[in-house]
Amino acid sequence: MTFRNLKIKPGRLLETIHETASSFGAKGIWGPEKTQTGVCRLTLSDLDKQVRDWFINETKQLGCSIKIDEAGSIFATYPGKDNSLPPTAIGSHLDTQPTGGRYDGVYGVLSGLEVLRTLKENQFVPNYPITVINWTNEEGARFPMSIMASSLWSEQVDKKTIYNLKSVTDSEPVTVEHELKRIGYLGDTKASYKHNPIAAHFEIHIEQGPILENEHKEIGIVTGVQAYAWYKVKVSGKASHTGTTPFSARSDALLAASKMIAKGNEIATKLGGLFSVGILDLSPAVVNVIPGDVSFTMDARHVKDETLAQLVEEAKLEFTKISKESGKSISVEFDHIYTSNAVKFHPDCIKCVSDSATQLFGESKVRQITSGAGHDSCATSARVPTSMIFIPSRDGVSHNPEEYSTPEQVENGFQVLLHSVLQYDQLRKDRE
Amino acid sequence: MTFRNLKIKPGRLLETIHETASSFGAKGIWGPEKTQTGVCRLTLSDLDKQVRDWFINETKQLGCSIKIDEAGSIFATYPGKDNSLPPTAIGSHLDTQPTGGRYDGVYGVLSGLEVLRTLKENQFVPNYPITVINWTNEEGARFPMSIMASSLWSEQVDKKTIYNLKSVTDSEPVTVEHELKRIGYLGDTKASYKHNPIAAHFEIHIEQGPILENEHKEIGIVTGVQAYAWYKVKVSGKASHTGTTPFSARSDALLAASKMIAKGNEIATKLGGLFSVGILDLSPAVVNVIPGDVSFTMDARHVKDETLAQLVEEAKLEFTKISKESGKSISVEFDHIYTSNAVKFHPDCIKCVSDSATQLFGESKVRQITSGAGHDSCATSARVPTSMIFIPSRDGVSHNPEEYSTPEQVENGFQVLLHSVLQYDQLRKDRE
Numbered sequence: 001m002t003f004r005n006l007k008i009k010p011g012r013l014l015e016t017i018h019e020t021a022s023s024f025g026a027k028g029i030w031g032p033e034k035t036q037t038g039v040c041r042l043t044l045s046d047l048d049k050q051v052r053d054w055f056i057n058e059t060k061q062l063g064c065s066i067k068i069d070e071a072g073s074i075f076a077t078y079p080g081k082d083n084s085l086p087p088t089a090i091g092s093h094l095d096t097q098p099t100g101g102r103y104d105g106v107y108g109v110l111s112g113l114e115v116l117r118t119l120k121e122n123q124f125v126p127n128y129p130i131t132v133i134n135w136t137n138e139e140g141a142r143f144p145m146s147i148m149a150s151s152l153w154s155e156q157v158d159k160k161t162i163y164n165l166k167s168v169t170d171s172e173p174v175t176v177e178h179e180l181k182r183i184g185y186l187g188d189t190k191a192s193y194k195h196n197p198i199a200a201h202f203e204i205h206i207e208q209g210p211i212l213e214n215e216h217k218e219i220g221i222v223t224g225v226q227a228y229a230w231y232k233v234k235v236s237g238k239a240s241h242t243g244t245t246p247f248s249a250r251s252d253a254l255l256a257a258s259k260m261i262a263k264g265n266e267i268a269t270k271l272g273g274l275f276s277v278g279i280l281d282l283s284p285a286v287v288n289v290i291p292g293d294v295s296f297t298m299d300a301r302h303v304k305d306e307t308l309a310q311l312v313e314e315a316k317l318e319f320t321k322i323s324k325e326s327g328k329s330i331s332v333e334f335d336h337i338y339t340s341n342a343v344k345f346h347p348d349c350i351k352c353v354s355d356s357a358t359q360l361f362g363e364s365k366v367r368q369i370t371s372g373a374g375h376d377s378c379a380t381s382a383r384v385p386t387s388m389i390f391i392p393s394r395d396g397v398s399h400n401p402e403e404y405s406t407p408e409q410v411e412n413g414f415q416v417l418l419h420s421v422l423q424y425d426q427l428r429k430d431r432e
Numbered sequence: 433m434t435f436r437n438l439k440i441k442p443g444r445l446l447e448t449i450h451e452t453a454s455s456f457g458a459k460g461i462w463g464p465e466k467t468q469t470g471v472c473r474l475t476l477s478d479l480d481k482q483v484r485d486w487f488i489n490e491t492k493q494l495g496c497s498i499k500i501d502e503a504g505s506i507f508a509t510y511p512g513k514d515n516s517l518p519p520t521a522i523g524s525h526l527d528t529q530p531t532g533g534r535y536d537g538v539y540g541v542l543s544g545l546e547v548l549r550t551l552k553e554n555q556f557v558p559n560y561p562i563t564v565i566n567w568t569n570e571e572g573a574r575f576p577m578s579i580m581a582s583s584l585w586s587e588q589v590d591k592k593t594i595y596n597l598k599s600v601t602d603s604e605p606v607t608v609e610h611e612l613k614r615i616g617y618l619g620d621t622k623a624s625y626k627h628n629p630i631a632a633h634f635e636i637h638i639e640q641g642p643i644l645e646n647e648h649k650e651i652g653i654v655t656g657v658q659a660y661a662w663y664k665v666k667v668s669g670k671a672s673h674t675g676t677t678p679f680s681a682r683s684d685a686l687l688a689a690s691k692m693i694a695k696g697n698e699i700a701t702k703l704g705g706l707f708s709v710g711i712l713d714l715s716p717a718v719v720n721v722i723p724g725d726v727s728f729t730m731d732a733r734h735v736k737d738e739t740l741a742q743l744v745e746e747a748k749l750e751f752t753k754i755s756k757e758s759g760k761s762i763s764v765e766f767d768h769i770y771t772s773n774a775v776k777f778h779p780d781c782i783k784c785v786s787d788s789a790t791q792l793f794g795e796s797k798v799r800q801i802t803s804g805a806g807h808d809s810c811a812t813s814a815r816v817p818t819s820m821i822f823i824p825s826r827d828g829v830s831h832n833p834e835e836y837s838t839p840e841q842v843e844n845g846f847q848v849l850l851h852s853v854l855q856y857d858q859l860r861k862d863r864e
């Protein structure tokens with residue numbers, strides 16, 4: 001029996017998505033149906049522990065062995081014919097944004113689970129083991145580093161740094177290490193591609209953007225990911241009375257920050273990149289006091305590393321110029337938070353996705369696409385052949401409860417994932 | 433003995449200012465000296481209760497009778513020769529901003545106390561009683577209505593409204609009524625100019641702006657107060673992913689708000705008024721999520737009521753235009769918080785201040801001035817002859833710990849107040 005004829009259970013994956021969403025963190029009602037909510041399941045929270053326990057239970061029932069690594073990432077490994085070689089991996093994340101939807105990340109892990117369920121039901125034994133990975137803290141929402149655990153595994157960041165990250169969503173900040181221990185997910189497997197290797201990494205995800213929908217495509221063959229850089233920008237002016245301080249005597253940090261935000265957008269537009277400010281804090285925050293201090297995050301993106309660097313440089317220059325023009329004593333500082341370089345996925349993996357998608361839906365329904373967002377696959381692709389599959393997102397909405405893909409789109413993507421992974425499993429065998 | 437020869441105790445007023453600042457809420461160190469801090473003494477807080485208790489004790493020792501009204505305002509009345517007529521009042525406030533200095537408000541009340549101390553020591557009995565008033569919640573920082581208790585007394589706002597105001601600086605908001613009861617300052621004197629009348633109201637205050645300092649003047653004879661209007665502006669867009677949402681598909685509420693803030697400043701500059709945003713909140717507040725909702729306060733000012741109305745109208749029009757231009761589905765709403773009309777002070781009171789200031793410091797050292805900020809005197813002037821005295825503020829800084837006037841300036845202002853009030857006391861007698 002060839003893997004292209006495996007019998008699938010239509011609808012079950014979507015049921016599992018809704019079941020876990022409803023049980024573990026449903027939040028943000030956007031429609032009358034029970035399933036029309038988003039999910040808030042911050043990494044290493046109690047809800048995250050619950051969905052992790054559930055996931056381990058489900059995969060164990062399928063005969064998987066479980067490893068938990070030092071960053072809490074879960075590797076649920078389904079045996080193949082030859083278990084002496086590293087598994088082919090399907091990975092993504094079960095954590096969500098505070099205003100997350102039901103699909104981002106979750107769709108990837110649960111599609112992996114559905115692949116295993118399908119193998120089991122069809123009594124199909126792959127050539128090599130297949131592992132489904134739940135990477136810890138992909139979102140970077142609770143602890144401010146996205147793609148955290150996969151970056152530790154790829155040795156692009158060190159353990160101490162991530163263990164000491166402090167939560168930004170708790171009134172009393174706690175560390176990653178504290179929360180790993182608290183929920184019982186500080187594992188003993190070394191978080192390292194050397195010590196806990198995989199052969200390749202596949203990830204299916206919603207596009208989170210409007211391109212596939214606008215072009216009426218079913219599947220995006222993801223060939224890479226744009227670069228992005230995060231900074232914290234601190235504008236220091238002088239708090240002063242709104243009623244008695246003439247414009248000429250002001251050092252209005254918020255007015256300066258407002259001009260910077262508008263300018264950042266202009267620069268990014270000019271360079272064909274993106275610029276966004278997601279967080280802005282000011283003090284003293286009183287109606288009749290001109291803000292003396294404003295800090296905001298800057299999220300800049302571009303498909304080319306060089307152009308991203310240029311975007312950031314221009315923003316720094318222009319912001320400094322604005323701060324000088326905006327008041328007697330305004331200054332601006334930039335703290336680098338994170339940079340993710342542009343990523344090109346592996347031709348072998350891209351080919352598996354491309355062949356599978358084209359065979360299933362035809363040339364006209366698929367297209368190559370660059371991911372706008374970072375994913376755990378960015379980290380894995382630094383070490384092992386990697387690629388991704390996208391399905392359309394309604395209105396391109398993501399990081400929002402209204403995130404939505406149709407049941408058909410969800411199913412289509414899963415089928416492409418199933419075939420891609422098994423095609424890769426076959427490729428490995430052919431090359432042996 | 434004429435009041436112009438009263439013996440004063442130089443330095444004592446400043447000592448009292450520093451003593452109360454250090455004892456009741458010192459905060460915000462800006463220099464090495466013990467007195468180089470600001471004060472945070474939010475209205476109806478425990479610290480506010482302590483300074484009130486202290487104030488009542490001090491004035492009782494001078495022979496004052498004490499009334500507390502329904503809004504917690506304290507009237508400490510020093511007897512005159514004829515106590516059948518209402519007192520001449522010296523009023524201001526002992527509450528501060530969260531980032532307040534040592535002078536704003538406090539200087540006014542403690543100068544009143546120093547007037548009474550001076551009368552007592554000189555055994556000078558005025559023709560009519562003199563009352564020193566500590567008005568509750570002038571700042572509007574903890575409960576969002578400035579000039580609160582004096583506006584109740586002038587019957588420009590009703591008791592229910594102020595009793596139900598909710599604190600914005602407590603993590604668990606409480607009401608004005610709750611806090612009045614809690615600190616034991618819900619008095620039984622009706623808060624009304626009809627039931628608890630005064631004959632006139634004098635207030636000394638720091639300028640809180642740079643004009644007197646820039647022009648090397650010692651005293652500002654305040655002839656009126658500019659109008660101001662406060663609004664809450666709510667910008668609704670759509671939260672979405674920063675990496676995957678092209679500019680064309682965004683409804684970025686913060687970008688729109690930033691453009692509004694810059695535009696508001698332009699409009700105010702054009703009209704010769706002021707525009708400031710002191711508070712800005714956004715959600716969801718995640719580095720890689722475009723803010724879906726932003727709300728900010730708008731503080732608009734002008735010396736003319738009509739031009740202020742025009743400023744607000746233009747802002748509303750332009751903000752609506754910006755919201756339409758800024759994304760597929762952005763909208764903007766305006767909630768009116770408060771409007772204080774332009775105020776013209778009373779010629780009799782202005783004359784008393786003008787005569788006293790000129791006699792003490794000479795024509796060249798005084799000037800007439802319009803107050804940029806609202807004061808309790810705005811409320812009283814709706815009902816009784818009122819005027820104010822300003823002293824210079826270093827760098828025009830206020831609502832900031834670094835608020836500063838020199839010891840000499842503090843003393844100068846006090847002398848003008850002393851003479852103005854007693855000249856008015858004499859004027860009342862002359863007119864009887």
Ligand SMILES: NC(=O)NCCC(=O)O
Nearest residue numbers: 139146373374375675720
């Ligand atoms: N997919 C996703 O939201 N990843 C988080 C990192 C990013 O903002 O690109």
Ligand SMILES: NC(=O)NCCC(=O)O
Nearest residue numbers: 243288571578805806807
């Ligand atoms: N003086 C003062 O700060 N008053 C509060 C009302 C205003 O902002 O003008």
